[in-house]
Amino acid sequence: xxxxxxxxxxxxxxxxxxxxxxxxxLLIALVFSILSPSFLTMPNIGNILQQSSIxxxxxxxxxxxxxxxxxxxxxxxxxxLSATLGAAMMxxxxxxxxxxxxxxxxxxxCGFVNGALIAWGGLQPFIVTLGGLSLYRALALIYTGxxxxxxxxxxxxxxxxxxxxxxxxxxxxxxxxxxxxxxVLTKTPLGEYLMAVGGNPEAARxxxxxxxxxxxxxxxxxxxxxxxxxxxxxxxxGAAEPTLGNLWELxxxxxxxxxxxxxxxxxxxxxxxxxxxxxxxxxxxxxxxxNVQAFYQLLATGIIIIVAMxxxxxxxxx
Amino acid sequence: MxxxxxxxxxxxxxxxxxxxxxxxxxxxxxxxxxxDRMDWSExxxxxxxxxxxxxxxxxxxxxxxxxxxxxxxxxxxxxxxASAHGVDVVYxxxxxxxxxxxxxxxxxxxxxxxFSALLFSPQTDANLIPALEKAMATGVxxxxxxxxxxxxxxxxxxxxxxxxxxxxxxxxxxxxxxGGKVAVIEGQAGVFAAGQRTAGFTETIEAAGNFEVVASVPxxxxxxxAFNAAATILQQHPDLIGFYANNDGMALGVVEAVKAAGKxxxxxxxxxxxxxxxxxxxxxxxxxxxxxxxxxxTGEVAMEVxxxxxxxxxLPRVVATPQALITxxxxxxxxxxxxxxxxATLMAQ
Numbered sequence: 080x081x082x083x084x085x086x087x088x089x090x091x092x093x094x095x096x097x098x099x100x101x102x103x104x105l106l107i108a109l110v111f112s113i114l115s116p117s118f119l120t121m122p123n124i125g126n127i128l129q130q131s132s133i134x135x136x137x138x139x140x141x142x143x144x145x146x147x148x149x150x151x152x153x154x155x156x157x158x159x160l161s162a163t164l165g166a167a168m169m170x171x172x173x174x175x176x177x178x179x180x181x182x183x184x185x186x187x188x189c190g191f192v193n194g195a196l197i198a199w200g201g202l203q204p205f206i207v208t209l210g211g212l213s214l215y216r217a218l219a220l221i222y223t224g225x226x227x228x229x230x231x232x233x234x235x236x237x238x239x240x241x242x243x244x245x246x247x248x249x250x251x252x253x254x255x256x257x258x259x260x261x262x263v264l265t266k267t268p269l270g271e272y273l274m275a276v277g278g279n280p281e282a283a284r285x286x287x288x289x290x291x292x293x294x295x296x297x298x299x300x301x302x303x304x305x306x307x308x309x310x311x312x313x314x315x316x317g318a319a320e321p322t323l324g325n326l327w328e329l330x331x332x333x334x335x336x337x338x339x340x341x342x343x344x345x346x347x348x349x350x351x352x353x354x355x356x357x358x359x360x361x362x363x364x365x366x367x368x369x370n371v372q373a374f375y376q377l378l379a380t381g382i383i384i385i386v387a388m389x390x391x392x393x394x395x396x397x
Numbered sequence: 398m399x400x401x402x403x404x405x406x407x408x409x410x411x412x413x414x415x416x417x418x419x420x421x422x423x424x425x426x427x428x429x430x431x432x433d434r435m436d437w438s439e440x441x442x443x444x445x446x447x448x449x450x451x452x453x454x455x456x457x458x459x460x461x462x463x464x465x466x467x468x469x470x471x472x473x474x475x476x477x478x479a480s481a482h483g484v485d486v487v488y489x490x491x492x493x494x495x496x497x498x499x500x501x502x503x504x505x506x507x508x509x510x511x512f513s514a515l516l517f518s519p520q521t522d523a524n525l526i527p528a529l530e531k532a533m534a535t536g537v538x539x540x541x542x543x544x545x546x547x548x549x550x551x552x553x554x555x556x557x558x559x560x561x562x563x564x565x566x567x568x569x570x571x572x573x574x575x576g577g578k579v580a581v582i583e584g585q586a587g588v589f590a591a592g593q594r595t596a597g598f599t600e601t602i603e604a605a606g607n608f609e610v611v612a613s614v615p616x617x618x619x620x621x622x623a624f625n626a627a628a629t630i631l632q633q634h635p636d637l638i639g640f641y642a643n644n645d646g647m648a649l650g651v652v653e654a655v656k657a658a659g660k661x662x663x664x665x666x667x668x669x670x671x672x673x674x675x676x677x678x679x680x681x682x683x684x685x686x687x688x689x690x691x692x693x694x695t696g697e698v699a700m701e702v703x704x705x706x707x708x709x710x711x712l713p714r715v716v717a718t719p720q721a722l723i724t725x726x727x728x729x730x731x732x733x734x735x736x737x738x739x740x741a742t743l744m745a746q
């Protein structure tokens with residue numbers, strides 16, 4: 080399998096672990112395509128990718144944070160806060176591009192607060208972002224009074240609802256973001272710093288890596304990606320709800336973990352995370368096509384995560 | 398950047414194959430006050446018996462979550478009515494009541510399978526909008542069934558939420574002519590049903606003059622939060638004569654708090670939904686009453702509306718489903734699994 084893969088130009092860079100995730104995805108696709116004739120049709124594949132795109136956008140940021148040895152539990156509420164503020168700007172007549180930048184700035188600021196408390200305040204990432212989970216949700220609820228904001232301009236909606244040559248725009252946007260994240264992680268100093276800080280913070284410090292700034296940038300990227308995900312979603316929904324983004328953090332962590340990210344830090348892959356997102360999306364889609372009850376979908380998700388971890392451990396030999 | 402975004406925008410707008418099937422012509426729906434409406438009991442009288450259903454008709458239902466008895470019962474109503482008319486039903490729900498994107502994925506996946514009609518019970522007012530637009534673009538009728546309301550939906554089946562609170566308020570006015578202090582345990586803030594139920598109760602009981610709503614707090618549909626809130630309110634107002642909770646789960650939490658405070662004789666507790674635990678509690682004398690909205694029957698009516706729409710009938714935008722205040726006096730009349738008898742009782746109401 081690996082031999083065939085490495086002959087392709089792009090895939091030659093794919094690591095062994097990512098190939099394993101890909102095999103997992105192909106197995107799942109094979110099973111579903113045998114059981115349901117509509118699974119492997121173009122419209123349904125478009126469906127799966129579109130449904131996975133929001134989780135993928137969040138999971139890209141989550142992967143970078145996890146590689147740096149942290150965790151970001153506040154992504155859902157950050158998304159809700161930037162969505163409601165961005166939507167309010169659009170409804171108030173602010174030009175769409177500026178409102179979008181405003182929403183992303185909100186996400187970046189939330190990420191900066193998380194990162195600063197962790198890197199400079201010396202607090203634990205889990206606790207800081209758990210606090211953020213409540214704090215940012217509360218701000219979104221207080222700001223909106225609990226009611227959704229309707230009336231998103233249709234020029235903005237047409238971006239999220241569009242398709243270029245049959246591929247839904249959210250999928251294209253997330254693919255571009257993933258490419259950027261992949262370049263950052265594998266080709267830039269920041270990527271090396273993230274790996275170093277997550278792998279061994281003390282050694283990284285001694286080697287002259289700017290540990291605090293590296294950590295803070297990871298959370299800021301995660302915040303930015305959370306707000307981009309929320310923009311995609313409110314574009315699709317035509318409304319921004321303060322309750323949006325509920326439990327997004329868990330899906331994103333699951334996708335990163337299936338894709339081979341280690342919650343101990345220092346290890347993770349953008350390609351793997353994307354495959355992890357598609358695995359979760361395909362699973363949900365396929366089980367719905369087969370009319371399997373939601374409770375069993377949850378069961379299947381749990382089993383996939385644990386099996387992925389067991390394979391991980393067996394293959395890494397630790 | 399701005400320039401780039403603008404040109405990207407125009408490019409994507411041009412490249413768009415997908416039409417934006419937004420129903421611009423329909424005013425945002427308020428299911429309680431929409432004038433284009435009818436009661437479920439008038440369906441036969443106004444539109445005749447249900448026309449024959451075409452062979453191979455397949456209806457998809459997407460509801461909130463199966464952890465709540467209400468949504469399981471609704472699904473039973475869908476299947477019982479559908480199987481009686483030779484219609485196939487697929488009934489799917491999200492993993493939990495907070496799972497908005499999961500529910501959207503399920504709805505989109507169902508649409509791609511090609512159903513004749515769809516019945517949506519969305520988690521929030523907005524989360525199923527893309528699915529609704531997709532279905533409308535392909536000409537598949539969508540019926541919004543209780544209780545979040547998609548503003549642009551063309552057909553809604555459900556009970557009048559405001560009337561729910563009004564019925565409880567009327568009980569207090571009748572049974573406590575001397576008036577007194579009452580409190581409301583609300584559902585999730587911002588949810589249409591919770592707001593309307595609370596408003597119906599508060600407006601009606603305050604109009605009576607001698608009642609005072611001393612507290613109205615959200616407990617997010619949670620039994621535990623409702624227990625804590627009720628305990629605090631009782632401590633503050635020991636002379637409270639009654640609670641109204643926006644659903645039965647919360648009402649049963651309130652019942653425990655009232656019992657723990659030793660006020661079961663003095664304080665009446667009302668819930669909403671008519672789940673089986675609530676019926677048992679009404680029988681046991683723990684819960685004073687609940688407003689049953691008859692989910693199985695609601696499911697049947699919703700399926701009937703979908704089939705009538707498929708037959709080309711031009712139904713009003715809102716079809717209101719039945720509800721009734723259940724107390725120890727009438728609990729045995731309504732606690733029936735015989736839907737025909739229940740229909741007859743409610744028709745006579």
